[in-house]
Amino acid sequence: MRRVHRPSTPTSLLPGGAGDAELARLKLHRITPPPPRKKKKSFEYTAYKSEDVRRALEKVFHGKCAYCETYYAASAPVDIEHYRPKGGVSEDVTHGGYWWIAMQWENLLPSCIDCNRKRGQVIVEASTSLTVLATTASPKLRQAGKQNSFPLANSGVRAAAETNDFSREQPLLINPCNDDPAAHLMYSVDPSHPTGLIVPTGSLQQQKRGAVSIQVYGLNRLKLLEDRNRVLRALEFLGDLIIDVAKSIADLEAPDAQRQLLGTAAEGVAARLRLLRDRMLTELKAAASPEAPYASMASAWMEEFKQRLTR
Structure with a gap:
């Protein structure tokens, strides 16, 4: 999950538009x-x-x-998800849901089916072997997916109907438009064991939000973790x-190598290797761009990789 800047409201949900009428x-x-x-x-x-909201x-x-x-888009239609659920709250059956903000742009998020709909999923724990889970005939399923879930740390002060003050x-x-997910979640990208597992981080309160978000959204479900692993391996x-390549460039540009390879030839080989190195670096940067899948994990891997280069 990565931080996302939300721009102004789409026309259809502006005051006086379809939202107010509905x-x-x-x-x-x-x-x-x-x-x-x-x-x-x-x-x-x-x-x-x-369609314009979508x-x-x-x-x-x-x-x-x-x-x-x-x-x-490549696997299933998007669910337009309500961060604060409109039809009811799983943790508070007496509340009735946040129906009055069902049309508000700030409450809408795009979600895949697995993150949004409650159903059985194979959830991976930190101590679980991916290989064993992937080859198990009938792995244990756990309920994951947000649906009507909206737990609060202070459940006694849930906002009442028709208020817009949720302070x-x-x-x-975690809401990626209002919160910084990196303050609550971190990826396991250790090169010796790069699982791509998401774990809570930060202060105790931040860790609690991270842990609940991982559980409710199912951020460590098996198929998702396998997909992140493919990106990590790449x-x-x-x-x-x-x-x-960087080591080869350094070896070629060493004075002894220059003399042995008659200087000009060594410079040509080093130049081609530098071009190859730069193209690969561009590929790495692209993996961490906002448009890429699992960009937050790729960004975390890039930070670890930078430290590896300095060691």
Whole structure:
């Protein structure tokens, strides 16, 4: 998960637009009693599902899930997810959900199906072997996915209906638009054991938010971890090549090598190697760009790699 800057509100959700009109219909629906001896129908939300909202979210998040950073378009349709759930709160059955901000841009995030929908997932722990899990016929499933979950550190002060002041709430789930995920989460990118596992970090409170977010969003589910591992292995391969090429350049540019290879020939070989090194460095930087999948993990790996180069 990486920090994302959220721009201004899309046109369809501006005051006076579809959002306000739908909120008015929703309020009327809530106070209207059901027909005699019939169950009241659920309200059908449409404003936040509009195509311009979908496109705006895709642009802000580069077509990636706000939580796990996978490209959702290649595998499944995006879920437009409500950070504060609109239809109910799993941790507080009496609350009824944050229905009044269901149309607000600031409450919307793009999510892959696995991060958003509650279902059985194979979750990897720090001490678990990926190889064993991947080859187990029936690995143990655990419930993961946000759905209506919205736990608070101070559950007794959950915001009441129709207020837009959430300053007293202390959410335990990280919002990549409001929080810095790097203050709560870190990746296991140790070159001797680069698992790509996400673990909590920071102060005790930050670690708690990190741990809850990992659990609720399912950020260490097996298939996701396997995908991050493929990216890590590619980064490690490029990193090792860069180190080897850099050493070859240094050897070629040494005075003794220059004399042995008649100077000009050595300079030509060194120049070609420098070009190759620079192209590989460009590939590494691209892996950490906002548009790339798992950019936050790649950035963490790059920082470790820089330290490796100085040692």
